[in-house]
Amino acid sequence: MRRTLAALTGATLAALIAPLPALPAPAEAASGPASLTPAADRRVSAADPVSALTRRFKAHRGVRLAENTKIIGEGKKYRTIFTRRSGVLEFGGKGLVASDLTTRFTVPTKGEDGLAGVFAPSRTISVKGTAYTSGGIYADSMPEGKKWLRTPGDTGSLVSAVQQIISTVEPGTLRATLARTAARRPGGTWDGTRTTVHSGTITLGELFGVSPSVRAMLGTKPTGRSATLPVSWKIYLGSDLLVRRVVSSYTESTRGLNSTELTYVNDTRYTGWGTKVTIKAPPADQVAEFDELTVGADDARGAQDPVRGFFEN
Template sequence: MKRIVAGLALASSAAFVTAAPAQAAPADPVKALKKQYVTGHGVRISESARTAAGSTGAVSITTNGTIGFGKSGIVAMDLRTGVKGAGSPLGAPPRMVTVGNYTYAKGGLFSDELPDGKKWVRYPNQTGGRAGSQPLDIFRPKVLKALVTGAKSFKGGSYRGTVTFGRLGRLYGEKVDKRLGKVAISYVLDVNSKGLVTRVRSEYRLDFGILGKTTSTVNTRYTGWGSKVTIKAPPADEVLDVSELGTESDVPQSIPDGSLNSLSAVE
């Protein structure tokens, strides 16, 4: 009798194991991203960045806005930036609109000395389509692929891993300062059931010897994927081209180029 009961128990266990459904593979984030590249549509971003630099205290930067897509990626941005602390290491304007080949800046130093009626300064587009303080540009498919395939783990919709500035530089086609090349950025990349990125959190530490140590943390959220987006250049009569500014003007002659070196306060 005991043998019969034991046999039934083993059979039940085997049936239970067989009946368990196989875990579905996660949706491919790169394929999901490329499907979003539709003219007239985009995504909203909300970002908080904090850099703590030894005895000089901490700087907090918030970025909020909208990104517009074309068939091959970002074609327009409308971003608002706020800074608290010892000053922005990026020099980002309080308001920045990028459309096509130009970026328009407004507020703070970018507006204080403009002629009457002028509210915006126009610059050649230097950002390369990179938004905010986040060094991990998930809008570039090859970068997103590297973060996904290079992750050490995937659990609960989150990819976790590390990537060096040197590796990012090669992906971006940028020459990274040798002091940064081996510095690792740890990251958490959250995706939804469709594979679309909902959040990226990155953190890295820099040590410049007697110049001190810094720790930077950037938390970026993405919402409203696929929503309709309209981003236009400011009215022409409110715009002054940077080339029209005199050499004695305090208005910045350029805006942040979004390079990895500038994001890491290395010039």
């Protein structure tokens, strides 16, 4: 339990001090092991929101995303919107292929703690298995004439501990989550369409089994009590069965690490399904690699894997 929770906490740190990782390959994003019973499959196919999603997987078409994350401390003493993300996602024939997202933090950025750089706004373009980040903690360390930091990788996700843990643009994740629907009710109007809100609970272990983004975030399969960590969720489906809003929450207890308990509430809105979009990598002459940054060698190594560096110290 403690190891997986440490990974979640470490992912929070990673989100603060490193650029977003690259997106998974399209085939991976559109697939993944699902553990649904035939009855669960029938419950999902009756509404068929998964087919509604996959019909939107067309080249140079996408959807706009707006998201905020609240972190609530023990006893609900501390409640704040910790991050805001907005931008656009681009699909290909098999799923998500690129994204262009800007992240802003709503935390103190002045004072003796020197947090201005850590929590500076950043923009990340993820395309063809590579992420390019502008701004953020490394803005002052970029070499002259360079604006973007390149982070290559063959795995990655749209989520971290301070972002939406239920990625409903992954067909397998959407299918498995909706299969655990416990209640339905009218959800109001979002993106100009009346919605029905489905709600329920899915465990961290179940999400790991179906979601490429969660597997990338955690790295290793959760076991024991960690595997049964409940993630509560609400998914708002429009009359066209496309997702318009996702709200999820979970509580991680880090007692023994820093003796605290934090609840993460992620609220994601999708608008403009079918938006025309073509996301391209930044100009090559504006891109820098990690070894070009004007920081110490140890800092550069830790930046590439901040979670491991934190917990091995």
